[in-house]
Amino acid sequence: MPYQLDNRPPDLRESMYFPEIIRGIGAVTRHFLKNFFFSRDTHPDILSRKRGQFASDNVTLAYPEERAPYPPGYRGLHRLVPREDGKPRCVACYMCATACPAQCIYIEAGEYPEDPIEKYPVKFVIDELRCIVCGFCVEACPKDAIRMDTGEHAPPSYERSAQIWDEQRLLRGAPISYQADPWLRRGSPSIPADKLEEMRARARPFPAGATDEYSQTPGFSVRALAAEARERTERAGQR
Amino acid sequence: MKRLVGMIVLLAALCAGFVGFSWVMYLSAAWAGYELAVKVGAPALYGATLSNVFWLMLVVLMVSGSLLTVAERKWSAMLQNRIGANRIKVFGYALGGIPFLLADALKMLTKERVEPQGRTRFLYGLAPVLAFVPVFALFAIVPVGGPVLMRDLLPATWFVGLPPSAAGLGATPISLQVSANDTGLLYVFAIASLQVYGTSLAGWASNNKLALLGGVRASSQMISYEVSLGLSLVGCMMAFRTLRLDEMVVRQGQAVLGFLPALGILLQPVGFLIFFASAFAETKRAPFDLPEGESEIVGYFVEYSGMKFGLMFLSEFMEIVVLSGVVAAVFLGGWQPIVVPFAWLQQAVGPVLAACIGAATFLVKMVLLMWLQLTIRWLLPRFRYDQIQKLCWKILLPAALINVFVTGAAILLDGSASRLDYVAALGLLTILVVALVTTAAGRAPRAEAAHGGAHAAGH
Numbered sequence: 001m002p003y004q005l006d007n008r009p010p011d012l013r014e015s016m017y018f019p020e021i022i023r024g025i026g027a028v029t030r031h032f033l034k035n036f037f038f039s040r041d042t043h044p045d046i047l048s049r050k051r052g053q054f055a056s057d058n059v060t061l062a063y064p065e066e067r068a069p070y071p072p073g074y075r076g077l078h079r080l081v082p083r084e085d086g087k088p089r090c091v092a093c094y095m096c097a098t099a100c101p102a103q104c105i106y107i108e109a110g111e112y113p114e115d116p117i118e119k120y121p122v123k124f125v126i127d128e129l130r131c132i133v134c135g136f137c138v139e140a141c142p143k144d145a146i147r148m149d150t151g152e153h154a155p156p157s158y159e160r161s162a163q164i165w166d167e168q169r170l171l172r173g174a175p176i177s178y179q180a181d182p183w184l185r186r187g188s189p190s191i192p193a194d195k196l197e198e199m200r201a202r203a204r205p206f207p208a209g210a211t212d213e214y215s216q217t218p219g220f221s222v223r224a225l226a227a228e229a230r231e232r233t234e235r236a237g238q239r
Numbered sequence: 240m241k242r243l244v245g246m247i248v249l250l251a252a253l254c255a256g257f258v259g260f261s262w263v264m265y266l267s268a269a270w271a272g273y274e275l276a277v278k279v280g281a282p283a284l285y286g287a288t289l290s291n292v293f294w295l296m297l298v299v300l301m302v303s304g305s306l307l308t309v310a311e312r313k314w315s316a317m318l319q320n321r322i323g324a325n326r327i328k329v330f331g332y333a334l335g336g337i338p339f340l341l342a343d344a345l346k347m348l349t350k351e352r353v354e355p356q357g358r359t360r361f362l363y364g365l366a367p368v369l370a371f372v373p374v375f376a377l378f379a380i381v382p383v384g385g386p387v388l389m390r391d392l393l394p395a396t397w398f399v400g401l402p403p404s405a406a407g408l409g410a411t412p413i414s415l416q417v418s419a420n421d422t423g424l425l426y427v428f429a430i431a432s433l434q435v436y437g438t439s440l441a442g443w444a445s446n447n448k449l450a451l452l453g454g455v456r457a458s459s460q461m462i463s464y465e466v467s468l469g470l471s472l473v474g475c476m477m478a479f480r481t482l483r484l485d486e487m488v489v490r491q492g493q494a495v496l497g498f499l500p501a502l503g504i505l506l507q508p509v510g511f512l513i514f515f516a517s518a519f520a521e522t523k524r525a526p527f528d529l530p531e532g533e534s535e536i537v538g539y540f541v542e543y544s545g546m547k548f549g550l551m552f553l554s555e556f557m558e559i560v561v562l563s564g565v566v567a568a569v570f571l572g573g574w575q576p577i578v579v580p581f582a583w584l585q586q587a588v589g590p591v592l593a594a595c596i597g598a599a600t601f602l603v604k605m606v607l608l609m610w611l612q613l614t615i616r617w618l619l620p621r622f623r624y625d626q627i628q629k630l631c632w633k634i635l636l637p638a639a640l641i642n643v644f645v646t647g648a649a650i651l652l653d654g655s656a657s658r659l660d661y662v663a664a665l666g667l668l669t670i671l672v673v674a675l676v677t678t679a680a681g682r683a684p685r686a687e688a689a690h691g692g693a694h695a696a697g698h
Contacts, residue, residue: 011681013677013681014681016676018673019673019676019677021615021619022673023677024618024619025611025614025615025618028318028617028618029614031318031319031320032314032317032318032614035316035317035318035320036246036317037242037243037246037247038242039241039242039243040322056320057320058321058322059320060320060321060322062322
């Protein structure tokens with residue numbers, strides 16, 4: 001919001017110059033003393049830091065050691081979501097690779113030898129240098145098998161080849177099972193029977209709003225926010 | 240809270256360290272004087288002077304000058320709510336950025352030396368030296384500590400059975416001042432005006448038009464400000480009736496108007512302001528940094544690199560130390576601990592400890608003044624060139640002249656024994672007026688309504 005600059009001619013004291021300098025010294029001295037005698041609050045959320053007469057005014061984050069939390073829904077480095085038995089949830093349907101506008105996902109599908117139906121990715125490679133971090137792959141996935149909820153950047157590297165992430169590096173994080181998972185409903189030769197029982201016991205219903213499940217922060221919901229916004233508009237329209 | 244306690248402990252330790260350090264300096268001076276007098280037969284002052292040259296010029300001046308390079312970063316950071324230099328860590332501790340000192344020194348010494356081909360070789364090499372040496376020489380005049388008799392400092396057994404040539408050795412006063420000469424302040428003006436050679440030669444010898452212009456700017460600015468620099472101290476010379484800085488410090492211990500210490504800043508507040516501003520311009524730092532202005536203007540040492548640049552850079556910081564020393568001695572009572580009379584302190588804790596405490600107060604005053612200079616450097620934007628000359632010739636110089644006449648008249652008309660009561664009253668009045676004007680409510684911040692109204696309209 002721009003505001004009018006106060007361009008009045010200097011008043012008597014301001015035109016005397018020295019008193020204004022002394023006042024200026026007083027102003028910066030206050031900051032100096034506060035920062036000298038009181039330690040910096042390192043709370044990553046700058047707005048919730050302690051303020052006042054007896055606290056440092058310093059708002060710097062010493063970056064590599066202290067980091068500000070990313071906002072909810074932040075799209076970080078990809079991960080392949082594992083099942084409880086350690087294999088990827090991915091069924092190599094190519095939806096993400098097809099949706100990807102940067103064409104940075106490469107998938108080679110394979111079949112479990114005793115299973116005529118279920119597929120899995122023999123190779124699942126993401127080129128993080130090509131990735132434009134749009135999140136379309138996450139939206140496209142029907143099995144909640146790829147997510148961008150790690151909250152990390154692609155770590156820097158000296159070689160380009162180190163930015164090519166294969167399935168071994170991508171497969172990490174907490175495992176998830178849904179009741180609707182086909183390998184749980186009909187059983188799968190790739191999963192031992194006792195493990196299957198355990199996974200079935202743990203399975204959750206597939207989330208109605210898939211997007212909500214992907215957001216990092218519990219309680220944050222794009223749909224809920226959208227609904228609120230819609231309500232607001234409707235209320236405004238009635239008025 | 241931990242930091243608050245730590246900082247208070249640190250400051251207390253610093254003050255105690257200053258006292259201990261002054262004690263070491265006194266002992267060293269007395270010991271060197273004694274040894275030289277007994278072994279060689281030289282006057283005791285010679286050895287003491289040698290020791291003072293080492294401790295005051297090489298240790299106090301050099302160490303505080305180079306620490307200021309770090310302090311400038313850290314203190315400016317604290318003024319601006321930043322953290323400041325802290326990336327070099329020793330065993331995980333940033334140590335207040337002090338390790339940067341070593342890094343900077345290493346960088347300066349190992350940097351490639353790039354020198355212009357058409358330079359005037361001799362003068363080009365001479366200029367950094369000429370910028371550096373006068374600053375060094377200036378510190379010789381600064382009285383860090385008052386006189387203590389040698390027999391108070393050294394064990395009494397040392398003075399038993401001395402040869403007759405060294406009989407009066409015990410009564411020799413030892414003080415922490417390299418040279419207590421009668422020229423005093425005149426020496427300050429003389430040596431300070433030598434600095435202009437360093438800067439103008441640096442600009443001229445590097446065969447670069449822009450550097451030459453920088454040198455011309457520097458020399459014109461420094462020569463202009465020397466006039467008001469000299470005149471601003473005339474009032475002090477008249478009030479204290481001496482040119483010697485050590486005498487001035489002693490005179491500042493007397494009482495005026497019955498109860499106030501006769502501090503230079505009390506007798507000569509206008510002289511203090513003028514001297515501080517002029518000396519600030521002599522140091523060529525912001526807001527008077529037209530000669531170099533490292534961020535925008537091409538300055539006189541643009542063609543210097545490596546340690547030659549380092550010398551120019553360091554001499555600027557040592558000028559700050561010297562200026563602090565001179566101001567502390569002339570205007571802030573030097574080694575007089577203002578809160579208690581020095582004579583009382585001598586009675587209470589003995590002559591040696593009293594002198595050490597006095598020297599420590601001097602060092603504390605110097606640190607505060609250095610801090611003030613760095614603060615002003617980070618507070619004010621740079622002057623325009625015509626503003627600099629206008630400030631000097633149209634404001635500071637007439638003010639200094641008026642100050643001289645008013646002080647002279649006040650001393651002449653005064654009938655009291657010290658002849659300082661009128662001057663002190665005038666000074667007190669000036670300080671009161673400045674304080675009133677400074678603290679008086681200024682104009683109201685303009686029209687919050689209009690600002691808020693614009694906000695409301697936006698929503």
